[in-house]
Amino acid sequence: MEHYLILSSIMFFTGIYGFITRKNMLAVLISIELILNSVEINFSVFNRYLYPEGMEGMIFSLFGIAISAAETAVAIAIIINIYRNLKDINVRRINKMKN
């Protein structure tokens, strides 16, 4: 069980690190996917080892995967629109809304 949790921890913090440091929006999006996936691994693992008689964790994982797919589609659509309008997908420079 520890190995699974170590893997998910590594994925989670890699995601966090990428989310904070990447400038490219696509890279930020990928980092968010990493975080979500690490969470879903945790759900499945805890379900499998702690409550093997139940299925809630597994179903929640499936549910999360579906949500993240939808979220990714929306996010990519937004990024494409931003790129069309601003010719740029650098997070730090997308600050037109600030003023």
Added chain:
Amino acid sequence: MEFTLFILAIPLAVFLVAGLAGSRMKPRAAGVMGTVGIGIAAVLSYTAAFFYFFKIGNGKTDGAFADVVPFSVEWLRFTDKVHIDLGILIDPISVMMLVVITTVSLMVHIYSLGYMEGERGFQRYYAFLSLFSFSMLGLVVATNIFQMYIFWELVGVSSYLLIGFYYTKPQAVAASKKAFIVTRFADLGFLVGILILSFYTGTFDFGALTADNALLVVNTTAGASFLGLSVATWAMALIFMGGAGKSAMFPLHIWLPDAMEGPTPVSALIHAATMVVAGVYLVARLFTVYVFAAPDVLVMIGYVGAFTALFAAIIAITQTDIKRVLAFSTISQIAYMMVALGVSGFGGHGGLGYMASMFHLFTHAFFKALLFLGAGSVIHTVHSNEMSAMGGLRRYMPVTHITFLIACLAIAGIPPFSGFFSKDEILAAAFHHDKVLFAALWIIAGLTAFYMFRLYFNIFWGKKRHYEHTPHESPKIMLFPLLLLALLSCVTGAIPFSNFISGDNIPFDTHIEWGVAASGIAIAVVGILAASSLYRKGDSHAVRHLINSLGNFYQATLHKFYLDEVWMFITKSIVFKCVSTPIAWFDKHVVDGAMNRLGRGTQQLSSAIKGFQSGDVQFYAWVFIAGALIVTALALVM
């Protein structure tokens, strides 16, 4: 008696019409409208007086005049017991005041048609006169002390507006402000007094306050005291303070001489005959409470009145502005009425002072209005208020001369003119009650005769003068009120006043006490003869000799005992410097300072932290995660 409501409603309607639409009316039309309006109110008042005194007033079995309340609405409700009503109270003194006010007001309205002809703001003048009449009538018929206070302030406002009628004249503006501020200051005491009284008794109603010998006040305030004086004494003394302000008692009299800056008919109406007696009326209205709950205040009223009367009479002797002489004589005569109330007991012959006070109020209103209107007639011709610009006018203005003489004889207390009868009652009441006050009043009677005849001789006799324009008699419309008021000054003394008005509303009989009356007549004659010998021939050596021998005392009197300067010193040097300036400093530096510093601090704080909102999403995420980590760490440690 429901028609009495119209006595109030008509002047109010005239005020609204003349005030709102006056600029679109012809001046003459506004004047006639006002005159007709007050004329109708006067007729209604006479009708009310007739019905009250001869038909329905004598309803009670013990022969007392009962109070009639033909109209009353609840205006403000605080609790079931405490509520402010607006209504009309008809009782002997309010009916008497209705007659006095409407009569004098009607005379002044007619007179002003001539006197104010061609003045700018003629319509405004009549609007204000109607407002004043309305407020004063509302004051006298008030059913409760709070309604009285409301109209009391309205009267103050209309007085302010009329004193400042010539608003382009700086002295008039200053005088109007002075009158308003001084009386407002006094009204502060009045209000506090009302609040104390109603706090203990739980009512504002005159009927409830005075019922059963003011039993309610005596019972509810029993035992309560403050600074060694009973609460009832405090309340009644503070209420008297309001009355002292309006009625120009020492030391709150300073506004009245200056109020003479207003048009002369206004001085006659407001500052001689009606408004200034509001203080006397107030004390008379609450007389039962004064007698039974606060007799010590009544003693104080007597002495304040006597001092004021003497003080004003002495000043009146040296003034050279004829309207100011009349102003000080007004102060003196009103103080006379106050003394009469102060020496009065309750009921029967002991209540002679109360009756005498109201009687003097009644007669004084007519002859003092006559004096002012006569003076106005003289000023109208001579175009000056100064005695030095007059002299020998009896040849040019016979009617004014005769009517003025009648008024002078009336105020001096020479029979058979009205002033003699009322003054004699006051002297008799004082004689039986307090010999010191009697002596003071007796001397004042002599002084009154002296200064009135000094005025008379200086205007109408004296040396022949050469006038640039030959003086002429005033137009008929101004002479008619003079003649009518002169007639009233002759006959009103014959009214058996005690049959109508007394402290307990039970009529009683009076007779002239010839001992007192003879002494009063004697000193009045002495005063007249002294004035005659000094002033009849004009600028005499004897006068100058007298002035020189009096020296500083004369100067002090001429400057009204420097009372204005004392008040100026108190307000400027003490109140402004010692109280207002520190308060202003505190307000500027502490209150304002604290607020400013708070504002500036908020601004600085916000500019310090506004860098956080950079729009950089990743920075937000960083902060969020750092926060989450810190919370986690804390949770683990705990």
